[in-house]
Amino acid sequence: MIIIVFLGIIFTIFEKTWTTYISEIKIFSEPVQTESKNLLPYLYSYSSDEQNNQILIADIISRDLIEGFIKKYNYNFKIVSKQPKNLIIYDIIVNVPIEPQKIYKIKTNENGDIFIRSSIDGYVELQGLNLYDAYNNFLSNMKISTYSLDEIIGNKKQNNIMGISESQLKIISISLYSSEPFINEIAKKFKDFLIEYNLNKKMKKFKNSKDFIIRQIENYLSELDNLNYKIRQIQMMNNLSLDDAKNPILNELFEIKKKQTSLVFEIQSLNDWLKNPYDENEIITSDPVIQKAITNLLIFKDTLNILLVKFGNSSYEYISVYNAYKKLKEDLKQKVIERIKNLQSQLNLLRKNELKLRNELSSTFETEKEAITLISRKKAIEDIITVLSQRMEEIKIQEAEIVPDFKILEFTEKPYIEIKGRNWLRNLIFSAIFSLFLSVVLVIIKNYTSNVIKELDDLSKFGINKAYIIPEISDENYLPLTILKNRDYKKIIEGHIYLESFRIVVLENSLNNL
Known part of the structure; x- marks a missing residue:
């Protein structure tokens, strides 16, 4: 007995303690009102605070963001995703462990939890952030008791009333687990990477817009060079002096061709939006009625996003504003259609006037007619290049003043330290077993010696x-x-x-x- 107690004391004194560090990362944030309202993310999930009106933007934390974070710092966990199938689940929290061989759970706002096990390498592979995918790909392979699917989801499906694609489902919070104290460093790096990722995402949009405008300007400049060459050739070969100031018919013909080019440009822009009526800021028009309708629609769109966060998509407030938003969008479509018809009528009238003016010119002016067409096209292209250059400068200004689409109101980092203390009872039991084993060994040795x-x-x-x-x-x-x-x-x-x-x-x- 003395040996048992003695060994228990020794084991307890020299027992090595260890610590598990856990940080839970949740980003509570709100949208920043920017001029480019189309850059504001949709809010698919939320967690609100009634006093501070804090909201959690699900779109901020995405699969690409996690993979980018892992790739940058080479951390030992990853997420693999695929297209969700039939069900949208809101308010998903995915625990991403970096400690291997542990069981974690995917929480939903439904009536149940899904448990997943991290791999021996210390990461979890999520084959889709959809409840069916998680259930089929993980629970079927785990030796733990689980809920049935009906119990988990309560036989309820979310209505996709905003037209949000199921593939856009996002992670909204992450928990990091580690047996090493560097977890706080990971959490801080993740916070910085979150801002960096969002800004890079916006910078990429600006870059794409600038590249598109540059390509258009280059194409128009190339066409302008060809037009100048053709005009010079005609003038040199026919000894023409195309001075529109000396010829009023020529001047009017130039203006008609210029207006025709502008009308064709606007009609093309409106038709492109009708084919994909998503971003109203892409509409280029000089019609003040449509411009006012776009402004009102964007205001309703921002209000709708806020109501979605505060009250959810099934609330009376949200549905009322959504119905008004839907009606405004239909009205805008009708206005765009009417505008296209109006522009087509103007274009047809200009073509008739052009034909009339050409007939007024002498038949000996056939060469002049060709030159007039080229010069009119040249002036219209110069105006378009001016508009595109102005748009390029606007984008550069927005790029210089870029801010995230959200501001972090609260970044909760809750380190949880679990110390495995010295266990007297466990060590005494272990000492008794060890002493019994040692006694048997000593007796056997004694018998033989x-x-x-x-x-x-x-x-x-x-x-x-x-x-x-x-x-x-x-x-x-x-x-x-x-x-x-x-x-x-x-x-x-x-x-x-x-x-x-x-x-x-x-x-x-x-x-x-x-």
Whole structure:
């Protein structure tokens, strides 16, 4: 018992303690009102605070962001995603462990939790952020009790009333687990990377817009060079002087061709929007009625996003504003269609006037007519290049003043330190088991190393040649038979030799020799 207690104390004193560091990252934020309202993200999920009106933007944390973060810092976890199928689940929280062989859970705002196990390498592969995918790909392979799908989702499906694609489902918070104290460093890096990722995403949009405008300007400049070459060739070959100031018909013809080019440009822009009526800022028009309708629609769109966050997509407030937004968008489509018809009528009228003016010119002016067409096209292209250059400058200004689409109101970083303390009871039990095992080992060693009489033949070395074993007698009154020993009696008494397991009776002839 003393050995057991002693070993328990030793084990407890020298027991090594360890710590598990856990940080939960949640980004509570709100949209920043920018001029480019189309850059504001949709809010698919939310977590609000009634006092501070804090909201959680699900679109901020995406699969691409996590993979970019892992790639940049080479951390040992990853997310793999694929297209969700049939069900949109809002308010998903995915725990991304970096400690291997642990079980974590995917929380939803439905009536249940999904559990997943991290791999031996210390990461979780999420094959889709959809509840069906998570269930089919993970729960079927795990040896734990789970809810049925009906119990988890409650047989409810979310209505996709905003037309949000199911593939746009995002992660909204992340928990990082580690057995090392660098977890806080990871959390801080993730916060910085979140801002960096969002800004890079916006910068990419600006770059794409600038590249598109540059390509258009280059194409128009190339066409302008060709037009100038053709005009010079006509003038040199025919010795023409195309001075529109000296010829009013020529001047009017130039203006008609210029207006025709502008009308075609606007009609093309309106038709492109009708084919994909998503971003109203892409509409290029000089019609003040449509411009005002676009402004009103964008205001309703921002309001709709806020109501989605505060009250959800099934609330009365949201549905009321959504119906008004839907009506405004239909009205805008009708206005655009009417505008296209109006522009087509103007274009047809200009073509008739152009034909009339051309007929007024002398038949000897056929060469001049070709030159007039080229010059009119040249002036219209110069105006378009001017507009595109102005748009390029506007984009550069917006790029210089770029801010994230959100501002972080609260970045919760909650380190959870779990210290495995010294366990007296566990160590005493372990000491008892260890002491018992050690005692058995010592007895076995002792039996093989000590001078113990184990066999009857061993008595011959004491000069006892005739002896036999007396069976055990169970009579309580029986006095043990005195065992007479040989001349080595002293050694036996001193403990050098022991008699075990049997009684020895020496014959009379042997006794006479003592």
